[in-house]
Amino acid sequence: MKYGVKEFNTVVFESLKKTDLPFALLTEFPLINNEDNLIKEDIIRILKESGIGIPAYYNEIEYTVNGKVGKYNRSRSGCFFCFFQKKIEWVWLYEQNPAKFFQAMAYEKDGYTWMKDEKLEELIAPNRLNEIKEKFLIQQKDSKENRTTLKLDFDDQEGCAACFI
Numbered sequence: 001m002k003y004g005v006k007e008f009n010t011v012v013f014e015s016l017k018k019t020d021l022p023f024a025l026l027t028e029f030p031l032i033n034n035e036d037n038l039i040k041e042d043i044i045r046i047l048k049e050s051g052i053g054i055p056a057y058y059n060e061i062e063y064t065v066n067g068k069v070g071k072y073n074r075s076r077s078g079c080f081f082c083f084f085q086k087k088i089e090w091v092w093l094y095e096q097n098p099a100k101f102f103q104a105m106a107y108e109k110d111g112y113t114w115m116k117d118e119k120l121e122e123l124i125a126p127n128r129l130n131e132i133k134e135k136f137l138i139q140q141k142d143s144k145e146n147r148t149t150l151k152l153d154f155d156d157q158e159g160c161a162a163c164f165i
Contacts, residue, residue: 065133
């Protein structure tokens with residue numbers, strides 16, 4: 001069955017009511033009946049035009065690795081502990097806000113890690129940082145050639161309900 005925007009919003013809202021999330025306490029949500037089909041460029045434009053602006057962590061910052069220049073930024077949220085961060089975003093956090101990075105790293109204990117295949121302390125080894133940056137440069141080049149984007153990317157994998165809403 002294919003849902004329209006309103007129906008999809010209703011299904012998601014009803015499913016959130018069955019969780020322990022704060023949304024479960026709401027009896028109504030003002031955007032349920034929204035039928036606008038906004039894309040990320042629309043959201044950015046609306047935020048900029050309204051004077052609210054976009055959070056600074058979405059602004060691309062240049063980095064250099066092995067003489068090559070790339071750009072990185074957050075793609076989803078500003079949550080320093082987001083499970084859905086890409087490795088390049090963990091690098092961004094380490095380089096742009098080390099206090100928050102080390103706060104996230106402190107939670108990694110007793111076998112608990114943010115990523116299934118790597119601990120944050122392993123990720124920040126100099127050679128590993130360069131590896132991640134180089135891989136991201138290749139992904140950026142490929143995305144430009146294929147006319148896709150790596151920014152504000154909510155579609156490539158499932159995210160948490162807070163980011164969805």
